[in-house]
Amino acid sequence: MGKTIIEKIMAKAVGKSEVSPGEYVQFSASRIDHPFILTGTDMSERFGKWKSQDWTLFDPSKIIFAPEHCGSYTRVGSTTTNRENHRRNSNWLKQLGVADENILELGRIGNCHHLAVEKALALPGSVYFSAMTDGHAITVGGVGCFGSCMSASAPAFLRTGWTWFRVPESIKFNITGKLQDGVMGRDVYEYILGQIGPTGAIYQVMEFTGPVMDSMSMDGRQSMCCLAMFTGAKTGIVNPSQGIIDFFKARTKVHFEPQYSDKDAKYIKTYNYDGSKIEPQVVVPPDRHLVHNIKDVEGTPVTNAFLGSCASGRDEDLRMAARILKGRKVHPKVLFNITPGSTDSMSRVDKEGVISTLLDAGCFICAPGCGMCPGFYTPLAKNEVCITSSTTNLPGRMGDESAQVYLGSAATVAASAIEGKITDPRKYL
Amino acid sequence: MALKFKGNVWVFGDNLDVDYEIVPFRKFDAGLIKLEDVGNWCMANVDPDFAKKVKKGDIMVAGTNMGCGHDHFQANLAIKQCGIACVIAESFDRNFFRNSIAVGLPIVELKGINEFAKAGNELEVDLHAGTINNLTTGKALKFTPFPDFLQEILEVGGMDPYADKLVAAGKVKK
Numbered sequence: 001m002g003k004t005i006i007e008k009i010m011a012k013a014v015g016k017s018e019v020s021p022g023e024y025v026q027f028s029a030s031r032i033d034h035p036f037i038l039t040g041t042d043m044s045e046r047f048g049k050w051k052s053q054d055w056t057l058f059d060p061s062k063i064i065f066a067p068e069h070c071g072s073y074t075r076v077g078s079t080t081t082n083r084e085n086h087r088r089n090s091n092w093l094k095q096l097g098v099a100d101e102n103i104l105e106l107g108r109i110g111n112c113h114h115l116a117v118e119k120a121l122a123l124p125g126s127v128y129f130s131a132m133t134d135g136h137a138i139t140v141g142g143v144g145c146f147g148s149c150m151s152a153s154a155p156a157f158l159r160t161g162w163t164w165f166r167v168p169e170s171i172k173f174n175i176t177g178k179l180q181d182g183v184m185g186r187d188v189y190e191y192i193l194g195q196i197g198p199t200g201a202i203y204q205v206m207e208f209t210g211p212v213m214d215s216m217s218m219d220g221r222q223s224m225c226c227l228a229m230f231t232g233a234k235t236g237i238v239n240p241s242q243g244i245i246d247f248f249k250a251r252t253k254v255h256f257e258p259q260y261s262d263k264d265a266k267y268i269k270t271y272n273y274d275g276s277k278i279e280p281q282v283v284v285p286p287d288r289h290l291v292h293n294i295k296d297v298e299g300t301p302v303t304n305a306f307l308g309s310c311a312s313g314r315d316e317d318l319r320m321a322a323r324i325l326k327g328r329k330v331h332p333k334v335l336f337n338i339t340p341g342s343t344d345s346m347s348r349v350d351k352e353g354v355i356s357t358l359l360d361a362g363c364f365i366c367a368p369g370c371g372m373c374p375g376f377y378t379p380l381a382k383n384e385v386c387i388t389s390s391t392t393n394l395p396g397r398m399g400d401e402s403a404q405v406y407l408g409s410a411a412t413v414a415a416s417a418i419e420g421k422i423t424d425p426r427k428y429l
Numbered sequence: 430m431a432l433k434f435k436g437n438v439w440v441f442g443d444n445l446d447v448d449y450e451i452v453p454f455r456k457f458d459a460g461l462i463k464l465e466d467v468g469n470w471c472m473a474n475v476d477p478d479f480a481k482k483v484k485k486g487d488i489m490v491a492g493t494n495m496g497c498g499h500d501h502f503q504a505n506l507a508i509k510q511c512g513i514a515c516v517i518a519e520s521f522d523r524n525f526f527r528n529s530i531a532v533g534l535p536i537v538e539l540k541g542i543n544e545f546a547k548a549g550n551e552l553e554v555d556l557h558a559g560t561i562n563n564l565t566t567g568k569a570l571k572f573t574p575f576p577d578f579l580q581e582i583l584e585v586g587g588m589d590p591y592a593d594k595l596v597a598a599g600k601v602k603k
Contacts, residue, residue, distance in 0.1 A: 024576045058601050135500045135524055151524060152502035152531035156592035160601045164579065166526070199444065199494045203523050232494055234523040396455060 002262025004170040005239055006205045009146045009259050013127045014165075021169040021268075027127075029058060029161030034254040035102065036121050037063045038112050039093075039131040039154070058161035060097035063131070064121060065090060066104040066112055110342025110368040113139040113147075113226065113310040117218075118344045120252035122147060124240040125259040131158055135229050136310045136391065142222030143248070144240030144258055168234045170205040172267040175212035177276035182426040184320070184409040185220025186311065186389065188212065189227045189236075190281035192273070194291030202232035204268070207261065209239065212275035218244050219314035226311045227391065230288050280424060282387075283407035286395050294412065294424050304386035305330075305417035306398070307410050308339030308366075309373035312389035315345050317410035322354040324414040324428045325361035331420030336363045336413075337378050339371025363417075375399050387416045432535060432556035432580060434514040435564075436486040440548040441475065443492035447504035447525060450475050451496065457503055467503050468510025485512035488554065490546045492518065496525020502532055509534040515554050517542045517561070530579060533587030537561070539572050556580065 003011070003018060011018050013032070014025045029037075057063065067086040090103045109115065113136050122128035122140035128147045130137035131154040140147035148165075150157045157163050173192060192206075206228045213221070221238045228236030239260045248256065280294040307313060307321055318340060330336045338358055340346035346368055349355060358365060366377050373390035380386055380399030386406065388398070393405035408416070411425035418428070441450070448454030452470050456462045462470050472479040489508060495518035496504060505528045508516060515535040519542060529536045535556055542561075546552055550565040559574040574580065582591045595601055 024579060026578060056596075133500050133502070149500050149524070151500040152505065152528045153588045156531070156588035159592045160595045162592075162595060162601070164530070168523075198497075202494050202520050203526070229523075232497060232522060401455075 001266060002264035004205070004207060004265040004267070005144065005259050005261045006146060006170055006207070006235070006237055007167060007265075008261075009125055009127065010165060010167055012125065012257070012259065013146070019167045021167050023167045025165050025167060027163050027165060029062060032062065032126065034121075034123075034252070035062050035064050036127060037129045037131050037158070038066060038116055038121055039063060039158070040066050040112055055096060055159060057096045057098070057158055060093075061099070061102070063093070063098055063158070064102050064104065064115070064119065065093050065098060066109050066115055067106065106367070108343060110340070110345070111308075111310050111313065111370050113137060113222075114313070114341035114345065114368075116140050116147070117143055117222070118342050120248055120254065123248055123252070123254065123256040124244060125257045129157070136226050138228055138235035139222050139226035139310050141225030141228065141235045141237035143218055143244050144238060146237070147235060166203075168203055168205045169268045170207050170265070171201055172270040173206060173208050173210075174270060174272045175208065175210040175275045176272065177212060177274045178215070179212055179275050179278065180426065182411050182424075182429045183278055183280055184316075184411055185216055185223045186227075186409040187278055187281045188275065189224040190283055190291050190407070191278045192271070193227075193231055193289055194281065195273070196231055196271070198231060198289040200231045201228070203234055204232075206231065206233045206236040207238070207267070208236060209261075210275070213238055214241070217316050218247065219316035222314065223311050230392070280409060280412050280426070282412065282422060283393055285393050285404045285406065288392050288394065294408070294422070297406065297422050298424060300406065300422040301385060302387045302406070302416055302421060303334060303384045304378075304380060305334055305336040305413050306339070306372040306386060306388040306390055307413050308337070308341065308371035309390035310341070310370070311391045312410050313339055313341035313345070313371070315349050317389060318345070318349045318354050318358070319352070320410045321363075321414040322349075322357040324411060324425060325363070325418065326357050328361060328418050330362040330417045334417050334420050335378060336417040337366060337372050338363045339366040339377070340368045343368050372398050380405070387413050387422055389413045432583060434486060434488060434535070434552075434554045436488045436514055436552065437484065438546045438548055438550045438552055439479070439483065439487060439489050439513075440543075440546070441472070441489065441491045444494045444497050445491055446498040447496050447501045448498050451504035452501070452507045454501060462503075464503060464506065466510075467507040468512070471507040471511040471513075480511045483512050486514045487512060488552050489513045489516045490518070490542055491516065492543055493520045495519075495521045496529075497522040500524035500528065502528040505529050505532045505534050515556070517546070517554070519543060530582055531588040533583055533585070533590070535583050537572055539570065541570065545570055556583065
C-alpha cells in the first residue's frame with residue numbers, strides 16, 4: 001500500500017519503516033541533526049511560569065530564537081515593552097547555551113514562518129517545530145515539510161527533545177487547469193474553504209496536488225498551507241518541486257531527503273476543482289469562513305490596506321503589488337501598510353526595484369515581521385475598514401473590535417488600495 | 430491519578446472556540462484573567478455560572494471540532510482547573526487535542542457520544558480499559574485507549590511533570 005507524503009515524513013522522523021493514520025508515534029529530536037526549532041518573544045509571556053524553573057535545554061544548537069511577533073514593537077495595552085521581553089528571553093537562552101548566532105536580532109529577522117524557510121530550518125521531507133504558541137508553523141507544508149506548533153508542550157519539548165504525534169488522515173485536493181492572471185494561491189485556498197467549510201478537514205491533512213500546484217511558486221504554496229487550519233486541518237502540504245529543492249540546496253549544506261506521495265497512496269477523500277474557473281476570493285467579516293467571489297463585494301469602501309503576515313508578504317506578493325501599483329498611486333484616503341515577511345525577501349525584491357515602486361506609489365513600508373496581522377505598527381482604529389492578505393478577520397484581531405476586516409490576495413489588496421474600495425485586480429493586469 | 434472517573438455530565442455543542450466559548454481571549458490578553466484562576470472563567474460566554482455549578486470530577490461532553498481556533502492552552506487549563514475530570518467529544522481540534530495532553534486534561538474522542546450521554550447523566554469513564562458506562566441509562570460504550578506513553582503523561586498530570594520525570598531518570602539523550 002502506498003503512503004502519502006505526510007505519512008512518509010512522519011515515519012522517517014520517528015525512525016519507523018512506515019506509519020498509518022490514527023497511530024500515535026514518539027519523536028526524539030536526537031534524530032534531527034540541524035537547527036529545526038524556532039522560538040520567539042512569545043515565550044516569556046506564555047511560559048513565564050516554566051521559565052523560572054531550573055532548566056536545561058536538550059540541545060541548544062537546534063534552537064533558533066527570533067523576535068518576531070512582538071520583538072521589535074510595543075503592543076498597545078501591554079505592561080512591559082516587547083523589547084524588554086526580547087532582551088530577557090535572549091539573555092536567558094544565552095545562559096542555557098544557545099549560541100549568539102542562533103539568537104536573531106532586528107535587521108536579520110522577519111515573520112518566524114518566513115524565517116523557517118529562509119534560514120533553512122524547515123527542509124523538504126523533514127520536520128519543523130515552533131516552540132511557542134503559533135499554529136501557522138504549518139506554513140512550511142508549502143515546501144514539503146511537516147511543521148507543527150508545540151504550544152503548551154513547548155517547555156517540555158525544549159527540555160527533553162521528546163514529543164508525540166498522532167498520524168493524520170489525508171485529503172487530496174486535485175486542482176486542474178491553469179490559474180488566471182491575478183488569481184493567486186491564496187484565492188485557491190479560500191475557494192476550497194468556501195467549498196468544504198470550516199470543519200471540512202478536522203485533524204486531517206490537506207494535500208494540494210494537480211497541474212495548478214505543479215506550476216505554483218513556493219510562495220503561493222506557503223500561503224495556501226499557512227491557512228489550512230481554517231478548515232480544521234492539522235496541516236496543508238504540497239509535494240516539493242525541483243525549484244524548491246534547488247532553493248534549499250543553495251541555502252544549506254545539511255543533507256535532506258524530500259518525500260513525495262506514492263501514486264497508490266490512500267486518501268480518505270479526493271476533491272477535484274478546475275483552477276481555471278477560480279475567481280479572486282474575498283473573505284468578509286466577521287467570520288473566517290464567509291468566502292465570496294470578488295464580484296459580490298466589489299466596491300466596498302476601504303480605509304486601510306495591509307500586505308504581509310505568514311500568509312503573504314513573500315517575494316511573489318511584493319512583486320505582484322509593485323506590478324499593479326507601478327506608475328499609479330495609493331488612493332489619497334487609504335493607508336496601505338506593506339510589511340515584507342523577511343529581511344531576505346525585502347532585500348531580494350529591492351534589487352528588482354520593487355520597494356521603490358511601492359514607496360513611489362505612496363505605500364507605508366514597515367520593517368519585516370508580522371505587521372498589522374496581530375495589530376502591530378498601524379493597528380486599525382475604530383470603524384476603519386481594511387482589506388488584507390493576512391491570516392484572519394476575527395473582530396479585534398488587527399486593532400479595534402469595531403473595525404471591519406476583509407481578506408484577499410496580495411493582488412486584490414493592491415488593486416483595492418488604488419481605488420479605495422474592494423477591486424478586482426485583473427483589471428490592472 | 431488513576432485514569433478512572435465517575436461524574437455528572439455537562440453537555441456543550443459543536444465548534445467551541447478556545448478564545449470565545451471556552452475562555453474569553455480578549456479579557457485574557459488584556460491581563461484581566463490570570464492563568465492561576467482561569468478556571469473561574471471556564472465557559473463564561475456560554476453559561477456565566479458554569480464554573481460555580483460544576484463539581485470536581487464532573488465530565489464535559491462536547492460535539493464536533495471541540496476546542497477549535499488558535500492554539501491557546503489557557504482553554505484546556507480552564508477546563509481542568511474548574512474541576513472537569515475528563516472531556517469527551519465527537520471530534521477535537523488538533524491544537525486542543527495536543528494541548529489537553531500537554532496540560533494533563535484527560536480526553537476521549539468518541540463518535541456517538543452526543544447520543545449516548547445527556548446532561549445530568551452519571552458516567553463512569555475508564556481511560557485505561559477504554560470503557561464508558563452510563564450509570565443513568567445502563568448503556569455502555571467502548572473506545573480504543575491511548576497508548577501507554579500518553580496514558581502515563583495524563584497520569585502524572587501533563588507534559589511538564591512528565592518532562593521532570595524524563596530528566597530525573599536521565600532519559601534525555603542528545
